[in-house]
Amino acid sequence: MTSIPSRITHWVGGESWRDAPERTAPVTNPATGAVTGHVDLASVHVVDSAVTSARTAWEDGWGRSSLSRRTSVLFAFRELLHRHTDRIAALVTAEHGKVLADARGEVARGLEVAELACGIPSLLQGAASDSVATDLDVRSLRQPLGVVAVITPFNFPVMVPLWFVPVALACGNTVVLKPSEKDPSAALAVARLWTEAGLPDGALSVVHGDGEAVDALIAHEDVAAVSFVGSTPVARHVHEVATSRGKRVQALGGAKxxxxxxxxxxxxxxxDAAVSAGFGSAGERCMAISAVVVHEAVADDLVARIAERTRALRTGDGSTGADMGPLVTAEHRDRVRSFVDGAAGEGATVVVDGREGPVDGTQSGFFLPPTLLDHVGPAMAVYVEEIFGPVLSVLRVGSFDAGLRLINAHRYGNGAAIFTRDGASARRFEREVEVGMVGVNVPIPVPAAHFSFGGWKDSLFGDLHAYGPDGVSFFTRGKVVTTRWPSADAGVDLGFPTHR
Known part of the structure; x- marks a missing residue:
């Protein structure tokens, strides 16, 4: 059993916050419904203290630290996180509810970005041109921004912070992280590993909170950039507010x-792919498959195969070997259930009804076994909205063109996958589908760490994606230096300078 302290507080300046909280929120074990602790909710004062601590750490040297110093911290952190994977995964399961194997996989994918950041000397390497003109040399370099804010969701309390924090720190920035208040302990444990790895006090602070903390962070005058992952309405708000204050923003929103x-x-x-990608982590993934678009010629056969696999899944406590765990809160479970109710009322066929499915767990847990819907229409709420739960909708089409039009008409453009043996169809799909990430016979095409993650349309607000080359560009700004060491006085010349 994972032990969670009764009070979960902030991590500022390399130590736990000492002052009594003004507000708190309960943290629950979704598998039992039991309250396991209370998390402090940051006030404007707490946020300001964390940003000030980060600013001080940056000015005191982290922003000017050598690449060798930064990489030594990154390599040490990578080893510590690898060593503590099981402990961190157990915290994820205890507060989020996903099964342990999924939680371990989350840590492993986060480790990939930490490993990418270990190679920051190459990633920050600029270009140089010697003698572009007489005695004139030009070189480019990238420099850190200062203090950056990272605001992350409940569904990946370890992996998503690791999409941003290692890259930001490796580039010489300092970070204030605000994880979800629903499952805060894993991010806090990882922050302590950064300190153990040798990161200076204040270079990474963790503040817990709700909308008050988010608004204080994105408006703070000393925060230079904001990375956000969450729902589309909040992503749009974060982007609008932060950019209006001159900040650099990457805000990743919802998906379908x-x-x-x-x-x-x-x-x-x-x-196999539809069930795995639709019901893994109880569908609480921004890259989960929630809509299967299938040619009507094989639709009955495919639905029957998906239904057989769905009925075989065991829903229960993620720490005891179940296939699928609970949803994160009772409120979220009820919201997801309401979409199933609505779809049935709108005429969809409920092939497998998770509202009636068996559960291996306590009745007080936030369980909703997987649901499979067929004959879903493009105007139904279950298709239009992001559900973020274990509900798989099947939409039938009569042709390749009809399927592609359906997918491209949706307001979200995070990811899409095609399953086919035909290379020409796959090639056309990958070029014409209007999403940021495409899989060919790969249901969840999350890019490897040395590429970048991000969608199109209402799935992304901002120009740069997460981690990979875009992440390095986001957390730095470029500078070009032109140098001349003339051997003699060139004299006054009011003409426009040319490279000769």
Whole structure:
């Protein structure tokens, strides 16, 4: 059993916050419904203290530290996180509810970005041109921004902070992290590992909180940039407020990820992928497949195969070997359930009804077994809205063009996958589908760490994606230096300078 302290407080300046909180919120174990602790909710004063601490750490040397110093911290952190993977994963399961294997996978994917950041000397390497003109040399370099804010959601309390924090620190910035108040302990444990790895006090602070903390962070005059992951309405708000104050912003919003199955696809492979990508982590993934678009020629066969696999899943406590755990809160479970109710009322066929499914767990847990809906229409709320739960909708189309039009008409453009044996169809899909991440016979096409993660349309507000090359560009600003060491006085010349 993972032990969680009764009071979960902020981490500022390399130590736990000492003052009594003005407000708190309960933290629950979703598998039992039991309150396991209370998290402090940051006031404007707490946020200001964290930003001030980060600013001091940056000015005191982290922003000017050598690449060798930064990489030594990053390598040490990587080893510590690897060593403590099981402990961190257990915290994720205890507060988020996802099964332990999924939680370990989350830590592993976060480690990939930490490993990428260990190579920051190469990633920050500029260009140089010697003698572009007589006695004239030009070189480029990238420099840190200062204090950056990272605001992350409940569904990946370790992986998503690790998309941003290692890259930001490696580039020479200092960070104030605000994880979700629903499952705060894992991010706090990881922050302590950074301190153990040798990161200076204040270079990374963690403040817990709700909208008050978010608004204080994005408006703070000493915060130079904001990385945000969450729902589209909040992402839009963060982007509008922060950019209006001259800050650099990458705000990743919601998603409706499609899986397009063509008649020539391996239907067993497609069914396996749909179930895995639709119901893993109880559907609480921004890259979860929530809509299967299938050619009507194979729709009945595919739905039957998906239904068979869905009924075989065991829903229960994620720490005891279940296939799928609970949702994060009772309120979120009830919201997801309401979409199933609405879809049935709008005419969708409920093939597998999670509202009636068996659960291996306590009745007080926030469980909703997986649901499979067929004959879903494009105007139904279950398709239009992001559900973020274990509900898989099947939409039938009569042609490749009809399926592509359906997918491209959706306001979200995070990710999409196609299942086919035909290279020409796959090639056309990957070029014409209007999303940021595409899978070909890969249901969850989350890019490897040395690429970048991000969607299109209402799934992303800002120009640069997360981690990879875009992450390095986001957390730095470029500078070009032109140098001349003339051997003699060139004299006054009011003409426009040219490279000769």
């Amino acid at each position: 990820n499609h899986m397009f199955v063509l008649p020539d696809a391996d239907l067993d492979q497609a069914a």
